Amino acid sequence: MTPEWIFGLAGVLAAAAPLLIAVIGETFSERAGVVNLSVNGAMLLAAMAGFAVAVRTGSLELGFLAGAVLGALMALVVAFASLTLRQSQVAVGLVLALLGRDLAYFLGNPFMGVPGPRVGALPIPVLKDLPVLGPLLFQQSPVVYISLITVALAWVWIFRTRPGLVLRGVGERPPAAFVRGVPVTRVRYGYAILGGALVGFAGAAYTLDLKGGWQGPISGIDGIGWIVLAITIFGGWHPVRGAFGALLFALLQWLSLVLQPSLPGIPSQVLNVAPFPLMIFALLLTNLGNTEWVQTALSRLPESSRRLALRVLRSLQVSPPAALGTVFEEE
Amino acid sequence: MKEVLLPRARPSRWVEFGFQGLSILMALLFTTLVLLMAGAPPLEAYRQVLEGAFGSLKRATDILVAWVPLMLVTSGLLLTFTAGLWNIGVEGQIVLGAIAATGLMRALQETSLPPPLILALAMTAGMVGGAAWASLAGLLKIYGGVHEIFGGLGLNFVATTMILWLIFGPWKRPGIGSMSGTEPFPERLWLPTFPGLRLSPWALLLALLSVALVYVLLRNTYFGLRLKAIGKNIRAAHRLGVPTARYLLLALLGCGAMAGLAGAIQVAAVYHRLIPPISSGYGYLGLLVAMLANYRVSWSVPVAFFFAALNIGSIQLPITLKLDSTLSGVMQGALVLFVLLMQGARARWRSKSVAEQGDDA
Numbered sequence: 001m002t003p004e005w006i007f008g009l010a011g012v013l014a015a016a017a018p019l020l021i022a023v024i025g026e027t028f029s030e031r032a033g034v035v036n037l038s039v040n041g042a043m044l045l046a047a048m049a050g051f052a053v054a055v056r057t058g059s060l061e062l063g064f065l066a067g068a069v070l071g072a073l074m075a076l077v078v079a080f081a082s083l084t085l086r087q088s089q090v091a092v093g094l095v096l097a098l099l100g101r102d103l104a105y106f107l108g109n110p111f112m113g114v115p116g117p118r119v120g121a122l123p124i125p126v127l128k129d130l131p132v133l134g135p136l137l138f139q140q141s142p143v144v145y146i147s148l149i150t151v152a153l154a155w156v157w158i159f160r161t162r163p164g165l166v167l168r169g170v171g172e173r174p175p176a177a178f179v180r181g182v183p184v185t186r187v188r189y190g191y192a193i194l195g196g197a198l199v200g201f202a203g204a205a206y207t208l209d210l211k212g213g214w215q216g217p218i219s220g221i222d223g224i225g226w227i228v229l230a231i232t233i234f235g236g237w238h239p240v241r242g243a244f245g246a247l248l249f250a251l252l253q254w255l256s257l258v259l260q261p262s263l264p265g266i267p268s269q270v271l272n273v274a275p276f277p278l279m280i281f282a283l284l285l286t287n288l289g290n291t292e293w294v295q296t297a298l299s300r301l302p303e304s305s306r307r308l309a310l311r312v313l314r315s316l317q318v319s320p321p322a323a324l325g326t327v328f329e330e331e
Numbered sequence: 332m333k334e335v336l337l338p339r340a341r342p343s344r345w346v347e348f349g350f351q352g353l354s355i356l357m358a359l360l361f362t363t364l365v366l367l368m369a370g371a372p373p374l375e376a377y378r379q380v381l382e383g384a385f386g387s388l389k390r391a392t393d394i395l396v397a398w399v400p401l402m403l404v405t406s407g408l409l410l411t412f413t414a415g416l417w418n419i420g421v422e423g424q425i426v427l428g429a430i431a432a433t434g435l436m437r438a439l440q441e442t443s444l445p446p447p448l449i450l451a452l453a454m455t456a457g458m459v460g461g462a463a464w465a466s467l468a469g470l471l472k473i474y475g476g477v478h479e480i481f482g483g484l485g486l487n488f489v490a491t492t493m494i495l496w497l498i499f500g501p502w503k504r505p506g507i508g509s510m511s512g513t514e515p516f517p518e519r520l521w522l523p524t525f526p527g528l529r530l531s532p533w534a535l536l537l538a539l540l541s542v543a544l545v546y547v548l549l550r551n552t553y554f555g556l557r558l559k560a561i562g563k564n565i566r567a568a569h570r571l572g573v574p575t576a577r578y579l580l581l582a583l584l585g586c587g588a589m590a591g592l593a594g595a596i597q598v599a600a601v602y603h604r605l606i607p608p609i610s611s612g613y614g615y616l617g618l619l620v621a622m623l624a625n626y627r628v629s630w631s632v633p634v635a636f637f638f639a640a641l642n643i644g645s646i647q648l649p650i651t652l653k654l655d656s657t658l659s660g661v662m663q664g665a666l667v668l669f670v671l672l673m674q675g676a677r678a679r680w681r682s683k684s685v686a687e688q689g690d691d692a
Contacts, residue, residue, distance in 0.1 A: 037480075077668075085675025090417060090480070091622055092671055098615055099664030102657040107369055109655040226484050233481075273492035276485040280477060287476030 008254060010136050016250035017140075017147035018202040018210060022228040023235060023242040024154045025071075025198025031158065031237055032191035033171045033323045034079055037093025040225025041100020042074040042196060043203030047221050048108035050204025051214045055116040063117075064204045071200015072193045074100060079192040082327060083185050089325050097225070105216055112216045119143060119209040143209045150198070154239035167191060171321035174328040184328045199228070223276070230279040234286055236318030245282070252278060289313035347677075354673035358665040365661055371654055379651050380658070384644030392530045396601060397611075397639035399531075399538040400425070400593035404617035405624075405631045406538075406545040407586030412626050413549055414582040415562035420468040420483025421590045422614030423490035424461040428591025430493060431460025432598045433513065433605040436520055437502065446519045454537070454595050461591015462584045464490065469583040473576045479583075487614075494607055502605065512606035522600035531600040541589050546628045558582060590614065612660075616642075619667045638663055 022043065029036045036042075046067035054063030074096055081092040119141050127138040158164040166187060169177035174184045206221050207214050231249060235242025256274050288294050294313070298306055366373040385391050404421055411418035435456040439449045464486060471482040502513045524531045549555040560568040561575055569575045597609050620638055624630035638659075645659035 081672055081675060085672060085679065087671050087675045092668070094417070094419075094618065095622070095664055095668050095671065098619065099661065099668060102660030102664055103365065106655045106657040106661050107365065109369075223488055226481070230481055230485075273488050276488040280471065280482055280485040283477045283481055284471065284475045291474060291476045293474060 006132060006135050008258065009251075010140065012247065012250045012254045013136070013144055014140060014210065015253065016246045017144045018205040019224070019228060019231065019246040019250065020147040020243050021143075021150055021205065022199045022202035022225070023231050023246050024150050024239055025195040025202065026228055026232040027154065027195075027235065027237055027239055027242055028167075028198070029075065029192045029195030030232060030324055031167055031171045031321055032188045033174065033321060033326060033328075034075075034082065034188050034192040034195075035089050035093065035325045036075050036078050036192060036195060036199070037090060037229065038074050038078055038096035038100060038225075039199050039228050040223065041097040041104070042071045042199050043206070043225045043228070044104040044221055045074070045100040046070045046200035046203030047207045047219065048104040048111065048214050050200075051116055051207035052108065052111050054208055055111060055114055058117060060117050060119055060208055063208050064201055067200040067204025067208075068197040069200065071203060072197040075192045075196020075199070076189075078196075079189050083188055086327055101222065108214050108216060111214045113213070116213055117208070118212045119205075141209050143205045151239050151243040158239060168321075171323055174323050174326075178328065178330060183330075185330060188328075199225075202228075227275060227279055230283055233318065233320075234282045236286070237321060249275065249278070285316045286318045289317040350673050350677045351670070354669040355666065357673075358662070358669040361665045361669070362658075362662050365665075366654075366658075369654065371652055376648070376652055376654065376658070379648060380641065380644035382644070383647045384640040389528060390643060392525070392528045393643050394636065394640045395535060396529050397613075397642050398636050399534045400597055400611070400613045401617060401620065401639050402538045402632065402635045403541050403589045403593040403596070404613050405620045405635050406541045406628070407589030408617050408621045409545050409549065409626060409628055409631065410558065410582045411586045412621055413555070413558045413562050414579055415565060416472075416579060416582060417480050418465070418468070418483060418583060418586055419480050419615075419618065420465065420486050421586060421617060422610055422612070423483065423487040424464045424587040424590035425594040425597075425610040425614050426487075426490040426494055427464035427587075428457035428461035428594030429598045429605060429609040430490075430497065430594075431591065432457040432595035433497075433502070436516055436599070437513075440516060440520055449520060450522055450599055453599055454592060457591040457593075457595025457598075458588040459591065461589070461594060462587040465583040465587025465590070466580065469580045473579060491607070494605065494609065498605060498607060510607055512602070512604045515604045516599075520599070521603050522596070524600065529601065531596075534596045534600045537592060537596065541592070542628065542632060549628060554578075554581075590617075611642075616660075616663065619663055623667050623670055 022039065026036060026039060049070050050063040050067035053066040054060050057063075077096060078089060078092050081087045082089040121139055122142050122145070124138040128134045130138065156164075158167060166177065166182050169180075170182060170184050170187045170191075177187075178184050203221070206224075207219070211219060211221070227249065231242055231245040234245045253275060289310075298309055298313075301309060363373045366376050383390065384394060404425065407424075408418060408421060411421075432453040436449060436453050439452070442449075468479050468482040468486055471477040472479045475482075498510075498513055504511075504514050522531045522533055549558070557568070557573050557578055560571070560573060561578055565575055593613065594609060597611070598605060602609065616638060617635075620631055620635045624634045641659040641662055645656040648654040648656050648658055
């Protein structure tokens with residue numbers, strides 16, 4: 001018999017899957033230097049549109065495709081506005097985050113609560129019967145497999161291939177990359193759009209797989225996009241560390257659900273919102289080592305404990321791609 | 332010498348107007364497409380929005396009812412924008428203002444204190460509540476290195492939850508708590524309105540005062556000058572001896588106080604109780620207003636009025652056309668987006684035409 005907690009952990013993997021995909025998407029975009037702040041609006045819009053398309057056509061694949069296309073389009077707008085028209089990435093991203101949300105609620109109104117197709121589990125022959133690992137990993141929905149493969153591919157791509165080297169160069173030292181013949185702006189467009197497509201796919205996964213359907217403002221998708229952006233930072237723009245962040249996040253959310261009955265003093269709303277203070281706390285941990293007062297405080301500590309504190313802080317600390325959010329003039 | 336003699340390439344006024352007009356046209360086109368996708372008759376929808384906003388004197392004054400909190404929030408945001416801060420947490424600052432005002436009014440409503448005093452205290456409590464919430468985002472940024480966008484957003488979700496918890500927990504109505512909010516306050520604790528209307532002259536006055544205050548602060552004071560210096564280049568300002576941390580915090584406190592005041596007004600003058608959507612999204616909308624007004628105090632006044640009109644005009648859409656009232660949000664977002672895009676296009680066009688003139692000479 002499979003113990004209960006394994007199913008719980010399998011649920012954590014399922015809940016983390018869209019997060020993983022979206023975090024990888026944003027990681028690609030930011031690695032190239034483009035901050036796409038529209039993620040929250042893009043995911044909501046893709047979630048709604050993916051579901052609407054799937055309902056109308058009866059095809060889940062077309063639903064996911066619609067979500068990915070919309071996400072890519074929104075990323076294209078951010079890239080065009082910032083890379084070509086030199087407008088603030090933050091401003092355009094923010095406007096799109098708000099516009100995407102309102103569009104989703106406006107256009108999604110007729111699809112609220114409508115029954116629609118949903119991705120089912122796809123157990124993998126032989127592997128599914130393995131003890132522990134079978135129910136944990138190999139009786140999942142295809143979205144989970146895709147998410148894990150995406151993380152692995154992203155790591156290989158960024159750190160083990162030539163194009164990955166170019167990508168890192170474009171985000172870290174665009175002039176150097178340009179001198180070596182890299183079309184910096186075009187590469188940035190490419191990764192921003194790829195990232196947007198992944199974010200859109202992840203959005204569609206919420207309505208087509210995880211939550212099963214569109215419920216308008218109570219779908220519980222609003223806010224996830226911001227979490228994705230925070231995890232991208234927490235993950236230090238590293239796909240594996242980002243994936244770890246997403247899994248940790250889903251795990252903590254599951255724990256809060258499981259622990260809820262045994263913590264009667266804490267109202268359920270408080271636990272529902274726990275992700276957000278958690279997000280702030282995670283960002284605090286990653287940035288604390290960079291702040292002035294921590295550094296002065298550390299310098300006053302005795303040698304032995306200072307070294308330990310430094311090591312802890314440094315392992316948490318991240319630094320963004322050097323050219324993040326900037327525009328490169330190709331002259 | 333030669334450069335002095337050359338006529339400066341000045342963009343003509345007509346070109347500027349042309350670009351502005353074009354962006355409005357594109358936003359309108361976009362919204363029309365969205366309406367067509369929703370299967371709604373666009374012209375009829377626009378007519379309904381206009382009718383909903385200006386159809387009667389009462390509705391026209393309702394625009395001012397919405398303008399008051401929006402303008403308060405936008406005024407505050409102009410302070411933080413000037414300092415170069417993206418104070419997205421403004422939404423939560425409205426909520427905390429509303430919570431603080433409600434808490435104070437609940438505590439004092441049974442006492443024999445004169446109602447005007449209670450209301451004045453409630454407004455003050457709102458300002459303190461909003462400023463305190465803003466200071467959290469500020470401290471996280473200054474001492475924790477957490478970007479104000481993420482700190483603010485996280486705090487927004489916490490604030491919304493706090494309202495739900497209060498309404499279903501400690502402040503629930505006798506019997507059972509519900510989404511309809513807390514027990515309404517007795518009528519003597521309502522901020523007085525014009526007879527027969529929902530508009531309160533006091534609220535209007537407070538909004539006008541805060542616009543004026545921000546206008547003077549940014550234009551005529553040393554404080555405003557330093558804030559601008561920080562917004563332009565925080566490192567240079569720091570090196571020149573501006574206490575940047577203190578000024579960032581002050582800008583956030585000012586914005587939080589104005590947003591909190593907006594929340595208090597929504598409680599005391601509009602809803603007369605605490606409801607879950609007490610902020611009505613005015614925080615996020617204020618960000619759009621400030622962007623569309625190009626961060627200028629004077630332009631933000633009519634822009635806020637226009638956005639308030641769209642909001643009021645869309646309220647009846649669900650009844651008349653079975654459309655979601657978020658149409659106003661779509662229009663507002665599209666407008667800001669296309670204005671931003673056109674600003675970029677205009678700047679490119681200008682630099683290109685200047686370059687060509689340079690070639691001729």
